[in-house]
Amino acid sequence: MSRLLIKGGHLLDAAHQVDGVRDVLIVDGKVQVSGEDGADLIDATGCWVMPGFIDLRCHVRGKGDLAAAMQGGFTTVVCTPESAALTSEDVRVIRAGYLTHLDGQELGDSPKDYSLLSNGFRPVSDAGLMRRALQFCAQAQTLAMSHAEEVNLSGKATLGEGPTADRLGLASSPASAETVAVARDLLLLEETGGRLHFAHLTSARAVMLIAEAKARGLKVTADAAVAHVAFSDELAAGYNRAARVKPVLRTRTDRAALLEGLRSGALDAVASDHFVRNALDDEEPFEATAPAHASHPGMWRALLGTGLSPPIVAAVLSWGPARVLGIDGGHLAPGARGDVTIVDRETAQVRYVISAGKMQLGARKESR
Amino acid sequence: MxxxxxxxxxxxxxxxxxxxxxxxxxxxxxxxxxxxxxxxxxxxxxxxxxxxxxxxxxxxxxxxxxxxxxxxxxxxxxxxxxxxxxxxxxxxxxxxxxxxxxxxxxxxxxxxxxxxxxxxxxxxxxxxxHPSQGLLDGFTLHNRLGALSGKRIAIVGDIRHSRVARSNLHCLTALGAEVVLCGPPPLLPAGLAACGARVICDMDQAIEGADAVMMLRIQKERQAQGLLPKPEEYRRRWGMTQARAAKLKETALVMHPGPINRGLELDGEVADGPRSLVLEQxxxxxxxxxxxxxxxx
Missing domain, CATH: 3.40.50.1370 (Aspartate/ornithine carbamoyltransferase)
Structure with missing residues (x-):
């Protein structure tokens, strides 16, 4: 029997409104109330103890990406359908299937074979095809994930519309490139039924559309990616490559609305959109580089830096995404999966990651 | 230096x-x-x-x-x-x-x-x-008008895609001139107001009282992208026609970085006329x- 007692930490468990010092006991991979005799001890004094983080979207090319996820405190990741087919003993990997074929008019993978279907960072431009894909997902009770982008409005944009793009001479994309597509998919969902999740929303107006749809009772959820929560378009000044992300960064006002959406619950989660830059891209100017953001390792710190409170950040990284996916995890009540992320309150460093009761990060340090 | x-x-x-x-x-x-x-x-x-x-x-x-x-x-x-x-x-x-x-x-x-x-x-x-163009345009205006502080310069055309417009904007505002940017709505980025320009769509309003008007080359392929109206309408609304030039201040100058689409953004008579600085540029x-x-x- 494996027993692990996490002692003295400050537990943040949004699902049960826990925000205080509590010990957590994990027996044989599950959270338990009793049986701490002979358990290995983790001293979590001065740390936040949270349900293992869950990432709604990342692009996995190799083992290094999963290691990065672990370093960032993630115990579950959903990878894009284009990701390498990797499994891991440390991190639970959920692979999204294709919602549609990336080119052409055909449906993608069978919704029966996947818990969610998505086209990753690409939109389904054909409304008729999207409607049919939603119908099949609804019937199979599979979650559909939408990258909302009207390509006739976004064009070759590398930044959101605004003074920064205008000054730098960068092709820019208006917020309507997102909102038109969000509105379209919401209207389709009204007809098809089923559950739809919007990936990496960037604009204030899109957050409003989601809030309205939720108020109407539509089964819709949405996330923002950490880049858009942490940065606005001004980051691109001087052609800073860190600003070359997809979807494009938008204005301060939009960013403020994303933060407010995370506080109010209009947005359910923050995803990493982790995508490591190709080394060749360092050889070309801003506009010729592919969008990327190696965001996994610094997620907690980046989100705290936005001014969101630790309980909110914990929630949008665990309970929020768990509910979107409808999976076990994301909370630490007795019986829950023993996925725990422990972060130093002072340094914001991820100190321990426990996946299904097994110490995956920080173990060596402790045994010394 | x-x-x-x-x-x-x-x-x-x-x-x-x-x-x-x-x-x-x-x-x-x-x-x-x-x-x-x-x-x-x-x-x-x-x-x-x-x-x-x-x-x-x-x-x-x-x-x-x-x-x-x-x-x-x-x-x-x-x-x-x-x-x-x-x-x-x-x-x-x-x-x-x-x-x-x-x-x-x-x-x-x-x-x-x-x-x-x-x-x-x-x-x-x-x-x-296009900084060398901005500097040579500023230099040309400086020679003709003296100190540019308080002078009004209008730049008309495809502002969105124009590096000439951006360099001139920064050069002229640094020298204290008042810059007005003008063009068809899809080609007129409102965000450049943050760089100190006035952004006005209507050309007659934009060039009113101007000491100089800088015309930009129109790339005809923009019309196929739906960014521009038909050539005749473009000329009527955003071209420096003879009629429009006649309404300018008597001392007002007309510039163009070249190559000119004669009869589109700039009438030949104006390009060759006394207001024109084209070859001096x-x-x-x-x-x-x-x-x-x-x-x-």
Whole structure:
């Protein structure tokens, strides 16, 4: 029997409104109330103890990406359908299937074979095809994930519309490139039924559309990616490559609305959109580089830096995404999966990651 | 006057711009008395077709005693399988004192400057800036109008895609002029108001009281993209027609960076008329580029 007692930490468990010092006991991979005799001890004094983080979207090319996820405190990741087919003993990997074929008019993978279907960072431009894909997902009770982008409005944009793009001479994309597509998919969902999740929303107006749809009772959820929560378009000044992300960064006002959406619950989660830059891209100017953001390792710190409170950040990284996916995890009540992320309150460093009761990060340090 | 690079006018101080104007005035008056680039190479690295800017830089470099290495890439470097930095490393290995670069992507010149030791002069990067053009236009206006403080200059045309417009905007506002940007709505980025411009769609309103009007070249392919109305309507609403020129202030000047679409953005009669500075811009381009290369030498 494996027993692990996490002692003295400050537990943040949004699902049960826990925000205080509590010990957590994990027996044989599950959270338990009793049986701490002979358990290995983790001293979590001065740390936040949270349900293992869950990432709604990342692009996995190799083992290094999963290691990065672990370093960032993630115990579950959903990878894009284009990701390498990797499994891991440390991190639970959920692979999204294709919602549609990336080119052409055909449906993608069978919704029966996947818990969610998505086209990753690409939109389904054909409304008729999207409607049919939603119908099949609804019937199979599979979650559909939408990258909302009207390509006739976004064009070759590398930044959101605004003074920064205008000054730098960068092709820019208006917020309507997102909102038109969000509105379209919401209207389709009204007809098809089923559950739809919007990936990496960037604009204030899109957050409003989601809030309205939720108020109407539509089964819709949405996330923002950490880049858009942490940065606005001004980051691109001087052609800073860190600003070359997809979807494009938008204005301060939009960013403020994303933060407010995370506080109010209009947005359910923050995803990493982790995508490591190709080394060749360092050889070309801003506009010729592919969008990327190696965001996994610094997620907690980046989100705290936005001014969101630790309980909110914990929630949008665990309970929020768990509910979107409808999976076990994301909370630490007795019986829950023993996925725990422990972060130093002072340094914001991820100190321990426990996946299904097994110490995956920080173990060596402790045994010394 | 010394320049490490010339990448953009945005961020340049008024004194730096005026020092380049003084140098250009001296060079126009007396010609290049010394040969500060004797025995040196200036590399013209053009990733986009160009005739006049390239010729102008070439003559300017020769006037200062430099030999010129002309390197043009058909299409982008990536279509040839070589990265931009690899191309630049190859050029730099030939030991130029200055690299003059034109590239279709915004930010390309600054990107190259981060990776080389020699001076880099931006001869146009995408839709960002064309600083030598901005400086020669400012110099031309300064010669005709005197101090530009309080003068009103309208720039009319495809502002969105124009690096000339951005460089002129930064140059003229640094010198205290009032800049009005004007063009069809899809080509008129409202965000440039944050750089100190007035942004006005209606041309008659935009050029009212102007001391000079700078017309920009219209690229006809924009019409196929639905960004422009038909040529006749464009001319009627945003062209410098003879009728419109007649309503300008008597002393008002008309400019164009070339090449001109006669009868579209600028009527031939105006381009050839007494208000026109078009050929003076070309002449001043030569001395301004000498001044720039001298400052980088």
């Amino acid at each position: 010394k320049l490490r690079h010339l990448l953009a006018i945005e961020g340049m101080r008024r004194e730096e711009i005026e020092a380049l104007f003084s140098a250009a005035a001296r060079l126009r008056q007396a010609g290049p008395t010394a040969k500060p680039l004797a025995g040196q190479t200036v590399a013209n690295l053009f990733f986009e077709p160009s005739t006049r800017t390239r010729a102008s830089f070439e003559l300017a470099a020769q006037a200062l005693g430099a030999q010129v290495l002309n390197w043009s890439a058909q299409g982008s470097s990536t279509t040839k399988g070589e990265t931009l930095l690899d191309t630049v490393r190859n050029i730099v290995a030939m030991g130029p004192k200055v690299v003059v670069i034109r590239h279709p992507l915004s930010g390309a010149a600054a990107f190259v400057a981060e990776h080389v030791q020699c001076a880099v002069v931006n001869a146009g990067d995408g839709q960002h800036e 070309v002449r001043n381009g030569l001395v301004m580029r000498q001044a720039i290369l001298e400052a980088c030498a």
